[in-house]
Amino acid sequence: MKILITGGAGFVGSTLCIQLKKKYPNYKITAFDNLKRRGSELNLAIFKQYEIEFIHGDIRNNEDLDEIQEFDVLIEASAEPSVMAGLNSNPNYVINNNFNGSINCFNLCLKFKAKLIFLSTSRVYPIQKIENANYIEETTRFSFNEYQIEKGISSLGISEELNLNGERSFYGTTKLASELFIQEYAAFYDVEAAITRFGVIAGPKQMGKTDQGVVTLWMAKHYWKNPLKYIGYGGLGKQVRDILHIDDLVNLIDLQIHEIKKFKNKIYNAGGGIQSSASLLEMTKICEEITGNKINISAEPENRKADLRAYITDNTKITTEIGWKPEKNVKNVLQDVFLWLNENEKSLKDILS
Ligand SMILES: NC(=O)c1ccc[n+]([C@@H]2O[C@H](COP(=O)([O-])OP(=O)(O)OC[C@H]3O[C@@H](n4cnc5c(N)ncnc54)[C@H](O)[C@@H]3O)[C@@H](O)[C@H]2O)c1
Numbered sequence: 001m002k003i004l005i006t007g008g009a010g011f012v013g014s015t016l017c018i019q020l021k022k023k024y025p026n027y028k029i030t031a032f033d034n035l036k037r038r039g040s041e042l043n044l045a046i047f048k049q050y051e052i053e054f055i056h057g058d059i060r061n062n063e064d065l066d067e068i069q070e071f072d073v074l075i076e077a078s079a080e081p082s083v084m085a086g087l088n089s090n091p092n093y094v095i096n097n098n099f100n101g102s103i104n105c106f107n108l109c110l111k112f113k114a115k116l117i118f119l120s121t122s123r124v125y126p127i128q129k130i131e132n133a134n135y136i137e138e139t140t141r142f143s144f145n146e147y148q149i150e151k152g153i154s155s156l157g158i159s160e161e162l163n164l165n166g167e168r169s170f171y172g173t174t175k176l177a178s179e180l181f182i183q184e185y186a187a188f189y190d191v192e193a194a195i196t197r198f199g200v201i202a203g204p205k206q207m208g209k210t211d212q213g214v215v216t217l218w219m220a221k222h223y224w225k226n227p228l229k230y231i232g233y234g235g236l237g238k239q240v241r242d243i244l245h246i247d248d249l250v251n252l253i254d255l256q257i258h259e260i261k262k263f264k265n266k267i268y269n270a271g272g273g274i275q276s277s278a279s280l281l282e283m284t285k286i287c288e289e290i291t292g293n294k295i296n297i298s299a300e301p302e303n304r305k306a307d308l309r310a311y312i313t314d315n316t317k318i319t320t321e322i323g324w325k326p327e328k329n330v331k332n333v334l335q336d337v338f339l340w341l342n343e344n345e346k347s348l349k350d351i352l353s
Pocket residue numbers: 006007008009010011012013032033034035036037040057058059060076077078079080081097101119120121122197198199200201202206207
């Protein structure tokens with residue numbers, strides 16, 4: 001089996017490369033990445049150790065893609081993954097990178113008759129539909145009320161039934177557009193594909209920054225005792241996300257690589273779910289417990305563009321139809337991120353502190 005992972009030096013891509021190589025030593029794994037995300041370069045030495053091939057290239061550039069040799073499965077894990085991308089700057093970058101670049105990758109699948117695994121996002125769902133849900137304000141978090149008008153929203157979170165009309169950010173739209181095109185490739189060129197809409201993914205190797213990778217950001221600031229801010233929704237820190245441990249994602253992608261037919265013509269949500277969810281306030285408490293450090297967290301009451309009060313993945317469909325469910329929770333994620341920072345303190349300090 002030959003697997004190509006675009007964005008292979010990123011958080012998700014590099015973890016997939018390494019974990020798949022460990023599990024299937026005979027597979028040829030190739031990571032393709034332009035090393036745009038700061039910190040992704042740290043993975044190159046690890047790739048050598050595991051005999052993972054690395055190609056330095058850009059998915060927007062077909063001449064770079066021409067270097068790629070035949071493969072059986074493409075995992076498209078490259079992206080500008082920030083929901084803020086293009087909202088305060090020229091949107092061309094996120095559109096070219098995430099949409100046009102992805103199309104080039106899909107064409108590679110045609111060239112080699114390869115399977116396609118696409119990492120989509122919960123951000124395809126419209127912002128206003130989620131913001132207009134009924135919430136309960138609890139002591140430490142906002143929760144979805146059990147009484148909801150909109151189909152696809154419940155106390156379990158957001159399901160695939162939520163209507164897709166409405167704005168969702170440039171990032172989310174590039175991903176939705178890619179999903180739609182994959183369906184065309186599947187229908188008219190028989191490309192076997194799996195599309196999954198992931199909520200927040202977190203774990204070791206994520207180079208968290210203020211606009212993307214909040215779990216690492218939170219732990220790193222506690223670890224190096226630097227300040228943070230609760231931004232938006234009154235600055236209370238009650239906004240909530242479900243958090244999927246990267247190991248649970250790897251299990252799902254492993255299944256998609258080997259049993260892709262189960263995912264044919266389907267789109268699934270996958271995330272940590274309600275059992276693995278936390279507000280910023282709750283994450284602060286866990287970070288304090290793990291690090292023993294208490295830091296200054298100020299309040300910035302105004303909302304950032306495209307932010308959400310709460311997002312929780314309703315995993316009912318994928319659990320019922322595929323049998324996949326997350327095994328790990330928020331505490332496991334934060335504990336593992338802490339250990340990773342601790343083991344790699346020297347190389348990570350400049351990037352994450
Ligand atoms: N992290 C999350 O919470 C999350 C949630 C849902 C979906 N996703 C999706 O999962 C995928 C992986 O995300 P991640 O968290 O690993 O992000 P990441 O930023 O850590 O990794 C992305 C990698 O892609 C590379 N890259 C970017 N543009 C490129 C280009 N034009 N050509 C080649 N390489 C390029 C970057 O250098 C980086 O190494 C993305 O498609 C993202 O949209 C992530």
